[in-house]
Structure formats: C-alpha cells, structure tokens
Amino acid sequence: MDKKVRVRFAPSPTGYLHVGGLRSALYNYLFAKKNGGDFILKIEDTDRKRFVEGAVESLISSLDWVGLNRNEGVFLKEHVLNPENKKIIESASYPGVMEIGEFGPYIQSENLAVYKKYAEELVAAGKAYYCFCEQERLDQVKAERIANKQAPMYDRYCLKNVSAEEVNEKLKSNCAYTIRLKVPADEVIEFEDLIRGKVSINSNTVDDQVLMKSDGFPTYHLANVIDDHMMGTTQVIRGEEWLPSTPKHILLYRAFGWDIPEFAHLPLLLSTDKKKLSKRMGDVAVEDYIKKGYLKEAIINFVVLLGWNIGDGSTQEVFSLAELEQVFDLKRVHKAGAVFDLKKLDWLNAQYIKKLSVDELYEKSLEFFAQKEFYKTWNVERESWSAEEKEIYLKKVLQIEQERLNNLSEVGENNQFFFAPIAYDKTMLNWKDMSPEALRESLQKSIETLSGISEENWELKNIEEKLFATAGDKKGDLLWPLRVALSGAQKSPSPMELAWVLGKTESLQRLQNALEK
Ligand code: GLU
Numbered sequence: 001m002d003k004k005v006r007v008r009f010a011p012s013p014t015g016y017l018h019v020g021g022l023r024s025a026l027y028n029y030l031f032a033k034k035n036g037g038d039f040i041l042k043i044e045d046t047d048r049k050r051f052v053e054g055a056v057e058s059l060i061s062s063l064d065w066v067g068l069n070r071n072e073g074v075f076l077k078e079h080v081l082n083p084e085n086k087k088i089i090e091s092a093s094y095p096g097v098m099e100i101g102e103f104g105p106y107i108q109s110e111n112l113a114v115y116k117k118y119a120e121e122l123v124a125a126g127k128a129y130y131c132f133c134e135q136e137r138l139d140q141v142k143a144e145r146i147a148n149k150q151a152p153m154y155d156r157y158c159l160k161n162v163s164a165e166e167v168n169e170k171l172k173s174n175c176a177y178t179i180r181l182k183v184p185a186d187e188v189i190e191f192e193d194l195i196r197g198k199v200s201i202n203s204n205t206v207d208d209q210v211l212m213k214s215d216g217f218p219t220y221h222l223a224n225v226i227d228d229h230m231m232g233t234t235q236v237i238r239g240e241e242w243l244p245s246t247p248k249h250i251l252l253y254r255a256f257g258w259d260i261p262e263f264a265h266l267p268l269l270l271s272t273d274k275k276k277l278s279k280r281m282g283d284v285a286v287e288d289y290i291k292k293g294y295l296k297e298a299i300i301n302f303v304v305l306l307g308w309n310i311g312d313g314s315t316q317e318v319f320s321l322a323e324l325e326q327v328f329d330l331k332r333v334h335k336a337g338a339v340f341d342l343k344k345l346d347w348l349n350a351q352y353i354k355k356l357s358v359d360e361l362y363e364k365s366l367e368f369f370a371q372k373e374f375y376k377t378w379n380v381e382r383e384s385w386s387a388e389e390k391e392i393y394l395k396k397v398l399q400i401e402q403e404r405l406n407n408l409s410e411v412g413e414n415n416q417f418f419f420a421p422i423a424y425d426k427t428m429l430n431w432k433d434m435s436p437e438a439l440r441e442s443l444q445k446s447i448e449t450l451s452g453i454s455e456e457n458w459e460l461k462n463i464e465e466k467l468f469a470t471a472g473d474k475k476g477d478l479l480w481p482l483r484v485a486l487s488g489a490q491k492s493p494s495p496m497e498l499a500w501v502l503g504k505t506e507s508l509q510r511l512q513n514a515l516e517k
Pocket of ligand 1: 238
C-alpha cells in the first residue's frame with residue numbers, strides 16, 4: 001500500500017504571511033484533503049538575523065483566519081482543537097504556541113541538538129567535514145574565482161589541509177567552525193518534479209554547502225531535510241524559488257541514506273506587467289488584505305487561481321474551500337508564472353459580498369465602520385437612538401451598498417450623506433435649465449408625495465411606486481432635485497433608496513432645507 005500522504009507548510013517567520021506563502025499553505029492543505037493525508041505546520045526559524053518578535057504568532061493567526069486547519073504542528077493556545085488526542089506540549093520558545101503531534105518539535109530552533117548530532121554523524125561517516133576558514137578568506141576565494149570566471153564555490157581548503165588531529169585540537173580550543181557537506185564528484189542528481197517534470201543537474205556544480213553554522217544553528221538545508229525526514233513528509237510542495245536548493249537537499253537525503261520525498265515547485269508570482277511580484281509589503285502581505293476588508297472566501301479563491309485552474313474546458317472561477325477540497329489537483333498546476341491581478345481579487349470579493357445575508361454583512365462591517373470618522377461622529381450624535389435603531393439604520397445603508405462594494409473598508413465611504421449633514425450649491429438642484437418656479441414645484445411635489453406615505457409603509461417598493469406615479473413621464477424633473485436635496489451629491493444611490501434609508505422625518509427635513517435655500 002502507498003504511504004499515507006503527509007505534507008507541510010514550512011514558513012520562515014518574517015513578520016507577515018506572504019501571499020505566495022499562503023498559496024503554498026493552501027495547495028498543501030488541499031493536496032492533503034484530496035488524498036486523505038495530513039497537513040502539518042512547521043516553523044523554520046533558524047535564521048536568527050531575521051528574527052521578528054511576534055512573527056510566529058501572527059503567522060499562525062493569519063492561517064487560522066483563512067481557515068486552513070492543520071492535523072499537526074503548531075497552533076495558538078486559544079485555537080487548539082485536538083480531536084485525535086495527539087501529544088500536545090507548549091512551545092518552550094514561543095509562549096502561547098502549542099505543538100501537537102508525535103513528530104515534534106515542529107519549531108526548528110527547539111531542535112538544535114538533533115541537527116548537530118546528525119551533522120556530526122555525517123562527519124564521522126566521512127560525508128561532511130569541519131571548516132575553520134574565516135569569512136575574510138572565504139570572501140577572497142570567492143572574489144578570485146569570480147575574477148577567473150569560475151562559479152563561486154568553496155575551495156575545500158580545510159578538507160585538504162587540516163588533519164584529523166588538528167581538527168580535534170581546534171575543536172578542543174573552541175575555534176569557531178562550520179560543518180560542510182562533502183559533495184560527491186560526478187553524480188547525476190535527477191528528480192521528477194510533480195509540476196515541472198524531469199530536473200537533472202550534475203553534482204560538480206554544487207558547492208560544499210554549509211550544514212552547521214558557526215553560531216551553532218543548522219542551515220535551512222540541513223534542518224529542512226532532517227525534519228522532513230523525521231516528520232515523514234511524503235511530498236514537498238513549495239515555491240519555485242526553492243528549486244535551486246532541491247539538488248542540495250537530495251544530496252543530503254542520499255548522504256543520510258533516507259527515502260527522498262517527491263517535490264512540486266509552484267510557479268512564480270508575477271505582477272500585471274509580468275515582472276516578479278514586488279516585495280513591497282502592501283502588495284504581498286495577507287494581513288493587509290484582511291485589514292482592507294477582503295473576505296477569507298475571496299482571498300482563498302483568489303490565491304488558489306494563482307497557478308491552478310479546473311481545466312476540462314470549464315470556465316468556473318468561483319470556488320469555495322469545501323469545493324476545492326474535492327476538485328484540486330496538482331496535475332493542473334502550471335509551470336508558467338502566475339499573474340497577480342488585484343482587479344480579479346476585487347471582482348471575487350464583490351461576488352462573495354453579494355452572497356452575504358444582511359446580518360452577516362452587518363456583523364463583518366461593524367469593525368470597518370468603527371474606524372471611520374464620519375461614523376464615529378454620527379454615532380455620538382445619535383446618542384438618543386437605541387442600539388437596535390442604529391443597527392436597523394446601518395443594515396439599510398448596507399443593503400443599498402451591498403451590490404457595489406469591492407471590499408468592506410469601503411462601507412459608507414461613497415455615501416457619507418447617510419451619516420453627516422449635507423452641503424451643496426443651490427444650482428445643483430436644477431434639472432437641466434429648470435426655472436426657479438419649476439424647482440419649487442418639483443420639491444413641493446416630492447414633499448407631498450413622501451408626506452403621504454405613513455411610517456409603517458415606509459418601504460422601498462412603496463416609495464418607488466408613489467414617486468414614479470407623481471413623476472409621470474417627466475422623471476428627471478422630479479427625481480433630480482430630490483436626489484440632490486437628499487444627498488447633496490450628483491452621484492448617489494437612487495433618490496428612492498436615499499429616502500428609504502434616511503427615513504421619513506430626515507427626508508422631509510432635507511427637502512424643506514432645499515426649498516429654503
Ligand atoms: N522556509 C521556507 C520558506 O520560508 C520553506 C521552504 C520549504 O517549504 O521547504 O518558504
């Protein structure tokens with residue numbers, strides 16, 4: 001029987017979740033779901049120079065927000081769900097972070113002794129060696145090789161010139177060292193990438209890579225291979241930028257005599273002008289999209305299409321996570337770079353916003369309203385309103401806006417006349433070259449019509465019927481002045497919608513103000 005699928009997302013915590021990272025996480029998650037396998041989250045935090053306080057916690061929290069549940073690995077304490085009763089410990093280095101599963105630690109900085117042990121085993125087996133070269137020498141060798149048009153590789157000085165006794169002495173006297181892999185000569189490194197097909201390179205082009213750094217931390221390569229082996233990873237699904245590292249990893253698997261997982265390298269993300277996606281955080285941090293009011297359904301849907309499509313002649317583009325769990329297939333991930341087009345994200349988000357019930361839209365919009373100055377002032381000024389009255393009012397605004405929103409941070413933005421007193425130039429009230437008398441008459445007709453509708457019957461349909469009846473075939477004459485009187489704006493929802501949201505008293509008041517201008 002084939003081995004159970006076990007895949008992992010292995011981010012290095014940089015302070016934010018990159019959209020490319022979210023795509024790797026999502027494809028791994030979907031691959032696990034589709035194949036009845038496990039999805040694991042491990043943290044690759046061995047690069048101490050890039051350590052950012054709080055980054056691990058915020059990364060997990062972003063994954064939780066989009067709803068990518070794990071079977072194993074790291075979790076936030078407040079979100080721990082452990083239905084399978086797996087082993088669970090609190091992380092020693094990140095308080096509040098839990099590690100669930102039998103194959104931990106799932107955080108590399110907590111596994112240093114293990115990496116060191118394995119590196120030393122390779123030295124004992126003659127497959128790796130100690131290197132005592134100082135940075136200055138390494139830089140010099142590199143510069144010379146580049147000047148001679150050679151690949152900038154280490155010249156094996158320590159392997160050739162430092163005897164076993166000298167190594168022991170240097171180690172005893174605490175000399176700084178690294179451990180390097182002794183890359184075998186003339187080996188063909190070949191693998192079948194699940195997306196890119198056959199990849200083949202000769203080991204002579206691979207540098208004697210450092211496995212243990214002088215600070216006692218493993219390099220990414222060593223730690224990545226050891227814990228993928230220990231966690232039983234069956235497929236490594238990651239971004240194309242890691243493709244050059246894969247031959248190095250394969251050499252390490254070979255040196256240890258371990259099974260080699262399958263590899264799948266996901267296409268690069270490109271900006272709309274086909275350049276590599278800019279690293280400016282605003283473009284790539286998932287957290288920024290969350291803050292701007294994109295729904296998780298839209299973010300997932302957008303990200304899954306960055307390199308994958310359903311194929312078979314279908315043009316379907318809107319997919320729920322549950323649906324993707326059924327239909328996702330790595331075979332349909334393409335090699336060519338995937339264009340990151342924010343217009344598509346807006347379009348998808350608008351689709352999902354339209355599908356929300358008013359109650360859902362209201363719940364999700366409240367935090368965005370709360371950030372707006374016009375809303376804060378409105379809220380204070382409506383002190384006498386009950387919480388329920390405010391809720392009803394906001395829901396009306398949202399019902400009108402729902403069809404037009406691209407993201408939730410836009411709520412109220414284009415329709416601030418629902419929240420604040422309006423100011424406009426009197427001439428704006430005129431429909432075409434209306435005379436002052438015709439304008440008066442028009443406003444009066446609106447007042448009469450709206451006054452004739454009782455509070456109980458203040459429904460959009462009713463308001464529309466009555467106003468259209470009054471307008472007859474001269475719609476502009478009635479509706480233009482009414483629109484401006486209610487909104488102070490030339491562009492707005494329909495005057496009927498405005499009246500419905502504002503309510504009878506406020507609508508009549510605004511019409512009266514227009515009349516008195
Ligand atoms: N730590 C790497 C990253 O930050 C992960 C590479 C891999 O998945 O092997 O993307």
